[in-house]
Each structure stands twice: as C-alpha cells, then as structure tokens.
Amino acid sequence: MGLVQKDAFRTTLISYFGILIGYLNKGVLFLAILSTSQIGLINLIISIGTLFAQLANFGTVYATWKFFPFMRNEAKKHHGFLAFLLLIVGAGILIYSALYILFREQIERGYMEKSPMFLDYYYWVLPIGISYVLFMVLEVYLRSLYKNIVAVFAYEVVLRLATTVILVLKWLNWISFELFVGLHSLLYIIPTMILVLYLKRINEFNVRLSSIQIPKRLKRVVFYFSSFSYINTLGAVWVNSLDVLMIAQFVGLDGTGVFTTVIFLTSVLQVPYRSILRVSAPLVSDYWKHRNFDKMKELYTKVSSVSLVIGLAMFLLCWVNIDFLFSFLKPEFREGIWVFFFIMIGKLVDMYFGLNGAIFSTSKKYRYDIIFTMFLIVAVYVLNYLMIPMWGIAGAAISTSIALLVYNVGRLLFIWYAYKLHPFHRNQFIIIGISVLVLFAGQLTQGLINNKWIQFLFESTLVVVLFFGPIYLFSLEKETINYITKALAFVRSKLGRN
Template sequence: MGIVRRQGLRNTVISYFGLGLGFVNTALLMPRFLDPAQVGFTRLLLSVATIYAQLAAVGFASMGIRYFPFFRNREAGHQGFLPLLLGLPMLGFAVVTAGYWLGRPLVLAPFEPADAVLLNTYYGWGAVLALFMLLYSLQDAYLKGLYQTAFSSFLQEVLLRVLVAGVTLAFGMGYLTFHQFVLGYIAVNSALTLLLTAYLAYIGELHLRPTRAALQVRPVGELLRFGAFALLSNISGTVISSIDSWMVSSHSGFDANGVYTTAFFISTALTIPFRSLYKIAFPLLADYWKQQDMARMADFYRRTTRLNTVLGCYLALGIGLNLDFIYSLMKPEYAAGTTIVWILLAGRLLDGITGVNGLIVVTSPRYRFDLVFNVALALGTVGLNLLLIPPLGMVGAAWAALLALTSINVARTWFVWHAYRLQPFDYRILLILGAAAAAALAGWLLPPVHSLFVTMLLRSAVLTLVYAAVVLLTRAVPEAQPIIQKLTRRLRH
C-alpha cells in the first residue's frame, strides 16, 4: 500500500496547485487578454472535443480501471491489455468521426453566420483535439491500473495549465495572432498525450503487441456491457458540464458564451472544499456499507453536510461580495456575467449543502440508481436550457443549472431517506444559514471606498469576523469548540 499512499499524497498536492492555476487561467488570465467571443469559441471547441472523445471511448477508460487487475502480469505484457484497451475506442473514433463530418451542416446550422464561419475554419482541428484527448484518457486509465497516477495528474493539472497560460500571455503581448493562439491551444492539449506515451515507454509499460490471450481473460461481452454502462454514466456528466456552453453559443453567440463560461469558472472556486471532502468520503462510505454500520454513516452524513454548509456559505459570500474586484481584473465586457455568478453560486452551494447523497447512492447496494439520477440530471439540464435560453439568453442557462441541480438533489436526498432512513439536516444548519445572512448583510452595508482592492479587503474582513463570531457564539459547528477551547487556554497562559 506504500505506493498507493505516496501516489495519493502527490495527487493531492498536485490537485490543489492545479485548481489554483486553473482558476487563474480560466477566470482571470484569459478574460484579461481575450475578447469574450474568443474565449467563448475556445471553450466551445474544447467542449465539442470532450463530448467527441467521450463517445468514441465507448466507456473503455472506466472499463480499463475496473478490469485491469484481471490482466495484470508484467512479464507477459499484461496479456495484451493495452492494445485491447485502445482497439475498440479507435474503431469508435472512426465511427464518430464519420458522423462528425457527415453532420457538419447540422452542427454549424444553429450558429450565427460569423460564428459558423469561425467554427468551420477549425472544424477539422476539433477532430484532431478529440483524438488526442481520447488517447490521453485511455492511457491515463491504464496508468491508474498500474498505480502510476502522479505523472499524469501533473501533466493534466499543472503542466497543461502552465502551457495554456504561456500561450495566453504570448497572445496578450502580441507575439501570436488569434489563429496561432488557437493552434497553440490545441497543440499544448495534444502534447500531453505524447508525453504520457513517452512516460509509459520510460517505465517499461508500453506493451503494444496484440495477443489472443487478451480475448480470453474475461468474456469480451462482459467488457462491452460494462463499457456501455460506463459510457451512459460518463456522457451524462459530460453533457451536464458542457451542453450549456454549446447552447449559449448557438443561441446567443460566442461572445455570450465567453461571458457565461467565465462566470461559470468563477463559481467553481466554491467547489474546491467539496471535492476535497468527497475524496475522503468515498472510501469511508464504502467501508460503512461493507460493515453495515448505518449509525456511523448517519453521523458522517450530518457532519459532512454541516461542514460543507459552513465552508460553502463563507466562500459563496466571499466570492459574491467581491465580484466588482474580480471583474475589475478582466476586460469590461465580462462584467455582464455578475448575475450569472450569483445564480451559479446558489446552485453549487445547494449541491454542497445536500451533502454526500450522491456518494451514498453510488456506494450503496442500489448503486445503479446513480446512473438514473445522472441521466435525469443531463436530460433536465438540456430541457431547461431549451426552455430558458431563448427568452433569457445566457442568464437562462444559469437558471437552468440552478433548477436542475436543485431538482436532482432534492430527489437524491429523498431517495436516501426513503431507502435507508438517512437525512443530513438538523437545527444547526439553520443556525449556519442565519450566520451567513447576518455576515452577508454586514458586508453588503459596508460602503465602497476609493479602491476596489481596499474595498475587497474590508468586506472580506467584516464577512469573516461577523460570520465566525455568530457561528461560534451559537455553537452551530460543535467540531470547532475543542479548537476554540485550546486556543483560549493558550492565550490565558
């Protein structure tokens, strides 16, 4: 288990550093140097390639992680597992590519004429980017089976973002035209795949010779069925995260998509503590299910929900009250996304407050319902976007995200209660929400001063002091009391 712990620690450090870099790139650096239409087009191209690669993979990235242990045998080249892992997705890529080219008129039809011309110019490059993203995801799955994940995490979380920042700065300083920027953006995303291939060769795990043994280790039908199940689950997640960008672009143009996706990425800062907690929660919940320890699971459910609420409210208010400062770092056109940030923050906060209901479902004996919820969320997101974007534009996409997240989390919370009699709420959640309301009012009433930066510091200080004081005085978070008592004893001595 030593290698797992070492790789896990490295991945944690890399993930946090990468999240910071990603926020700087997508929410600050690119909006500072690129116009909204340029940002909107770049992100749409990436969304198209992501969905393209996901369909072509036919769920084999997840299959690779699930079934590699049955093939593991380094001396025998893992019995031809890597060629098997790559083979069907390459066939899938050929099929999807045929549909991609034949459906070109249909893909371009919803866009405004100027946007359609720009997308058409780089249409073929979308296929190139999708191919490299597909190969990367498959090799990454293979490395996860080998317990060699730190290097691929470094490439994806750190190196890619550093390279994107470099290309963006080169464009902003006038060294690159927009055409060269787009090609550079595609190149740095594609280069990771080649680096991952080189790494596999370096560690002696690039076994590309096909063998008949690969078809005998496990029934091929079983692999395909699992892949199909994984494809449905994965594509639902991709649709949820990408379809709004596509629909905003097609209805309102690339400039609106640039404003919308920038607001979207600003709101993602709220999810950082949730993601970190879920990494810990997943194995713990699996262990509770194994032991059938429902009492400890119920306690963990309430504690994590309380922790998510207290951290989520603080971060949401910290971001929302300081949007003037955040948008002052960008081109003025992006400030149109202020309302969108508030709506998306509400959706993400609700998603966090409802706790770990999704993880409880996916680790439970009724784990297949997780697919039902994911598909329902994807269909709901698409339907609400179709309903709300025409009358409300990019703000409609934000409302669609909020309503879809609210509906699915209410359904998941009810399902966990109905199936297992577990629910995450107690009176302390109301105390935390009350503290958040008091802190929000105090921060909002603080008048702005001559400098947006100084105003940001003052509002953050007031928010922190009022929020912490009310939370501690009401004992809304019992876990914090031992820490306060320890600090108090030290101050007295």
C-alpha cells in the same frame, strides 16, 4: 479521513496553483489579447471537445471505480485491465471521430447564423477530444491505484503553463490567431503523455492485448454496467457543455465568451471538493466490495460536511466582493454577475450531495440512475430553450441551477430509500444558517470604505471571522477544523525546513 485529507490537501494546493495560472490566462491574458468572440470560440471548441471525450469514453470511468478493486493484482498486471479500458476507448474514438466528420454539415448548421467563426475551426475539436478521453482513462486508472498528484499537476498546472506560453507568443504577434487555435488544441496531448510516462515509470503501463485475462462472463458484466454508467456520465457533461453550445446558437460567440469566462471564475469554488472527491470515490467502491455500510455512511457525511463548509466559505468570499472581482474585467462582462451567482448556487448543491454519484454508480442499483440522468438532460435542454431567449446567459445559469437541485435531491432520496444512507447532520443546518447571516452582514457593509482594496480586505476578513469563528468555537464541523489545523502545520513544517 486520514488518507482523504492528506491527498486532498496536496491536490487542493496544486489545483489552486493551477487556478492562479488559469486566472492569469483567462482572467488577464485572454481578455487583454483576444476579443470576446475569440474567447467564445476557444471555449466553444473546448466544450465540444469535452463532450466528444465523454461520449467516446463509453462509461469506462465508473466501470474502473467499480471493477478495478476486483482486478487488482500486481503480479498479474491487474489482469490487463488498463489494456481492456484502452481497447474500449479506442473504439469510441474511432466511432465518434467518424460521426463528427460525417455529420459536419448538420452540426455546423446550428452555428452558422450566430457563431459563423466556428465553421473555420471545426476540426480543431478532435485533438482536444481525443487527447482528453485518453487522459480521462489514464487518470481514473491512477486514481484507482490511489495515485492522484501527477494527473492533477499535469492537467491543472502543466497544461495551463503551456497555454500561457502560446498566449505570450500571440501577444508578441509571433503567431496568428489561426495558429494559436491550432496550438491550443494540440496542447491537450501534453497531460496525456505525462501520464503515459508516469505509468511507465511505476511499471503500470500494461497495454498489451495479450495481457487481458478478464473472464468472458466478467467482461459481459463490465460492458453491461458501462452501458448504463455511460448514459449517466452524459448527464454531467450536458450540464457543463449544453449551456455553452446553446448560448453559441442563441446568443453568439460574444455571450459564449462572457459565460465561459465566468464559469471558469466560479470553478475556484469546487477545487477543494474535487480534490476530496478524487480521493473518496475509489474508497466507496472498496466499501461496497466489503459491504461496509458504516464506513460508507461516515465517509458520505464527512465529505458532504467538509464540502459544504468550504463551498459556503468560497461562495461568501466571492459574492460579498463581487463588484471588486468584476472590476478587473471588461465592462461587457458585468452581465455575467448573475451568471456567477446562480452557477455558484448550483455548484454548492452539487458539492453538498456530490458523493451521491459515486455511491449510486457503484451500487447494485446503478441501473436506476439512468432515470435521473435522462431527467437532467431533458431538464437542462428544455429550461435552456425557454430561458436563454428570455434572459440570455443568465437564463442558462438559472436553468442549470434548477436542474442540478432537482437532480441531486432525487438521487439523494433514492439512495436514502434503497440503502438508508444520507449525508445530513444537525450541525450542517446550523452552518447554513450562519452563512445566511454572514451574507446579510456582508451586504450591509457594502460601500463603507472608498478604497476598493481596503474594502475587499475588510469584507474578506468579516466573512472569515463571522463564518469560521462560530464553527471553530462550537466545533460545528470537526473535519474542517482538523483539515485547517493540519494544513497550517504542513505549511509551518515546510517553512521551517526551508
């Protein structure tokens, strides 16, 4: 876990810095400058753009994880693997851009009644979708080279700082809302260009078609694998996008604005997990290549344990202070409290079993994952269709949590059956028990102090002491203890150097 800890810690720091900027944008400036429906419109455009990107990538993300270790050869420029990926994605961009234009009338029909404002900004989805799919390809390629920092900085920090700039311009009334929407969509090209320049700097931007030296037989294998992983990728996209699309259809842009803002606030829960997964996923492919099941099981357990501890800690800190956190939002956002709760539960489950995806998608039994993905897509759609009309945006959150729970448990059981791999350790269940007790303690101490800031500090301290205290005293999760110790040492060394 040395490489994982080092890179994950750095990317976590960058991601949290980006989260702070993002909170300034979405938690403060968006709410102060834009109406709830305008916020909903912006996030709807982002969601559809993200869906476009996932459709247009044609499964290249998992294909890169699986096959790049076999292509790695600096002298031969990795056999032109990057050019090969960009060729596939270029075809995806052309196909889905054409479909998006040709089927405009049918797509708009679903938003005409509840979200008519979207019709005026229909084409601003394309700059986001095209920029993001190119970013995805370059980012996963860099991850396979074990270079994670620049991509995280470009997307988490630079893009959000650029968003802050145009928000300030809108606040000063130097630009109209129409121009703001256009500029916001065009900003997504910035992280992509940063990765292009970085790849050129490290002499890894090999995009000449003549550099492609992949045997035809292997190309067929890549295409075959990509076709399956492509459908699997859509499962995660539907979970992240279908909620927003269906809320815009059934509830309207105001509900979309509340839901997407709360979703952003919950994203802080997954920052450490995404940083760990970003570094761990390429290692899984290497372990498959060398058939090193012992190392894979060790990584599987450690990643799940660390993610569980960090995820539970973040959940507890947020939930016992939920009234404090929502006190800074507009009153209409209070209906998002239970969205916050159920989405965080779903994300906790996803974090705990999250390495399932990397193991499943890079194994020889990757074809079977399509069964679970199709179930996820159908389950999210059906549950949303039933629950959103009954419970509004909270219904979407409940349906997502249920779908993620069943989906992850199903994958877990299959991996255990096929490869005798699972992430469980006795101490994990002790930690879950501790978290339940801490949650009850936090609820019992609500409202003891009149000053909300002092109450916030008291509740946060209570969670940290009661949750991390037993973990540290009884060494229930050694990787987390090592991670925190190294993080503190890193900070002390930086402060000492300065």
